[in-house]
Amino acid sequence: MRYEAIVIGVSSGGLKALRLIFSALPSGFATPIIVVQHIGPRSENSWIKLLNESCIIPIKEADEKEKVATGIYVAPSNYHLLIEKDRTFSLTVDERVNFARPSIDVLFESAAETYKEKLIGIILTGANNDGTKGVKRIKECGGLVIVQNPATAESSYMPASAIAAVQPDHIMELDQIGQLLIKITLSANI
Amino acid sequence: MRKEDSSELEISLLLEAFYHKYGYDFRQYSRAHIRRRIMSRMGLTGISDVALIQSKVLNDQTFAYELLQDLSITVTEMFRDQEFYKSVRKNVIPVLKTYPFIKIWHAGCATGQEAYSVAIILKEEGLYDRTTIYATDFNQQALDRAKEGIFSNAMMEEYALNYQLSGGIASFSDYFTFNYDRGIINQSLKKNIVWANHNLVTDSVFAEMNMIICRNVLIYFDINLQNKVQKLLYESLIPGGILGLGLKESLRFTDYSEKYTELDKKLRLFKKKY
Ligand SMILES: C[S@@+](CC[C@H](N)C(=O)[O-])C[C@H]1O[C@@H](n2cnc3c(N)ncnc32)[C@H](O)[C@@H]1O
Numbered sequence: 001m002r003y004e005a006i007v008i009g010v011s012s013g014g015l016k017a018l019r020l021i022f023s024a025l026p027s028g029f030a031t032p033i034i035v036v037q038h039i040g041p042r043s044e045n046s047w048i049k050l051l052n053e054s055c056i057i058p059i060k061e062a063d064e065k066e067k068v069a070t071g072i073y074v075a076p077s078n079y080h081l082l083i084e085k086d087r088t089f090s091l092t093v094d095e096r097v098n099f100a101r102p103s104i105d106v107l108f109e110s111a112a113e114t115y116k117e118k119l120i121g122i123i124l125t126g127a128n129n130d131g132t133k134g135v136k137r138i139k140e141c142g143g144l145v146i147v148q149n150p151a152t153a154e155s156s157y158m159p160a161s162a163i164a165a166v167q168p169d170h171i172m173e174l175d176q177i178g179q180l181l182i183k184i185t186l187s188a189n190i
Numbered sequence: 191m192r193k194e195d196s197s198e199l200e201i202s203l204l205l206e207a208f209y210h211k212y213g214y215d216f217r218q219y220s221r222a223h224i225r226r227r228i229m230s231r232m233g234l235t236g237i238s239d240v241a242l243i244q245s246k247v248l249n250d251q252t253f254a255y256e257l258l259q260d261l262s263i264t265v266t267e268m269f270r271d272q273e274f275y276k277s278v279r280k281n282v283i284p285v286l287k288t289y290p291f292i293k294i295w296h297a298g299c300a301t302g303q304e305a306y307s308v309a310i311i312l313k314e315e316g317l318y319d320r321t322t323i324y325a326t327d328f329n330q331q332a333l334d335r336a337k338e339g340i341f342s343n344a345m346m347e348e349y350a351l352n353y354q355l356s357g358g359i360a361s362f363s364d365y366f367t368f369n370y371d372r373g374i375i376n377q378s379l380k381k382n383i384v385w386a387n388h389n390l391v392t393d394s395v396f397a398e399m400n401m402i403i404c405r406n407v408l409i410y411f412d413i414n415l416q417n418k419v420q421k422l423l424y425e426s427l428i429p430g431g432i433l434g435l436g437l438k439e440s441l442r443f444t445d446y447s448e449k450y451t452e453l454d455k456k457l458r459l460f461k462k463k464y
């Protein structure tokens with residue numbers, strides 16, 4: 001398989017955007033998906049349950065030292081999520097990065113170091129520039145970058161900032177992203 | 191050899207150098223974390239090569255000390271994770287009340303906020319005067335700040351809210367005296383706290399603890415090191431003693447999960463079996 005993992009960074013408007021993408025994915029979707037969604041430090045993880053209702057693939061919070069396997073993982077609130085070379089998760093309580101913990105850059109940069117060209121990075125709606133350094137690193141390591149079209153994103157700032165920093169492989173609407181993921185991960189399987 | 195392997199190797203060599211020259215052993219810490227911190231130091235200093243960082247560590251003690259600060263993350267709060275402290279009040283205090291003298295160890299206390307939080311709870315529960323709190327860290331700079339117990343007003347606001355949400359009903363500011371833009375914790379809360387430099391990786395056990403709180407330290411360790419440190423914690427507790435871990439930490443990958451009962455599973459409070 002060409003791609004080993006997919007990382008997604010999203011901020012304001014995230015729940016809706018993730019729902020749209022995840023509801024398009026079939027149950028046999030084998031590539032692990034790892035998500036950083038900005039949420040407040042005091043927030044509960046109830047949004048994960050909401051998200052679970054609208055998709056077939058199981059979604060869970062990433063645990064420290066857990067092996068990355070098939071399914072959707074989200075970073076727990078108040079922790080940074082990193083990926084080790086042995087494909088396990090690490091959590092840290094380091095300072096906020098771009099005012100965020102979890103931070104998209106932290107996940108993307110460590111994932112890029114680990115998966116190199118076998119990584120897909122996706123930036124969706126958001127009102128800050130977290131993730132911009134992350135997509136740069138993904139590109140430097142040879143991975144694929146997809147950015148939501150800022151013109152139709154609920155918050156254009158984050159996707160626009162990513163596009164200003166790198167030339168994404170795809171700039172697209174939310175409903176196209178799910179289809180593309182199916183296409184590239186399936187075609188690589190054949 | 192591929193490029194990737196050599197940069198990994200360079201980091202390993204840097205950690206070897208650091209250990210053999212200064213005694214701080216980061217070789218079994220989360221490598222993704224270590225790499226991130228080294229890259230960040232390289233960005234700040236404009237050094238673009240890990241091998242150069244290594245030689246600077248060996249030849250420049252001040253620089254080595256800066257890197258130590260980078261690698262040891264001292265981020266903390268008073269009453270961090272309010273539910274944890276609620277559970278301490280509800281599930282741990284009744285156990286502690288059965289002892290005539292109480293010894294509590296905060297392993298990896300950073301700048302002291304966690305030890306002061308527990309001190310406040312003990313005070314409110316009438317247990318402070320028969321308790322000794324040992325608060326340890328391997329970062330001397332953090333310990334020095336912990337001893338002072340001085341917090342900015344911005345921090346104080348956050349902590350006061352945390353305190354309330356954790357079930358505190360007294361007036362939080364009564365525990366401090368205020369001086370311009372900062373609060374200083376009362377001497378009456380400091381007096382039974384012993385601050386000490388202790389390295390969980392290379393130093394030995396603390397005897398006969400009734401409770402050990404080691405939160406958000408073990409997440410930085412790999413599985414083997416977690417196991418080694420859990421042994422140290424286990425041996426430092428009396429039978430029936432209580433272990434409190436961070437919300438994302440567990441005994442799952444260690445040899446010790448069967449040796450404790452769960453006092454509060456979700457909030458990671460365990461009781462050593464008799
Ligand atoms: C993130 S802080 C946790 C502070 C506090 N326990 C809390 O949860 O808010 C981690 C602390 O562990 C300390 N630490 C890391 N490795 C250590 C070791 N080998 N021995 C002792 N302390 C260590 C660091 O210096 C840092 O102060």
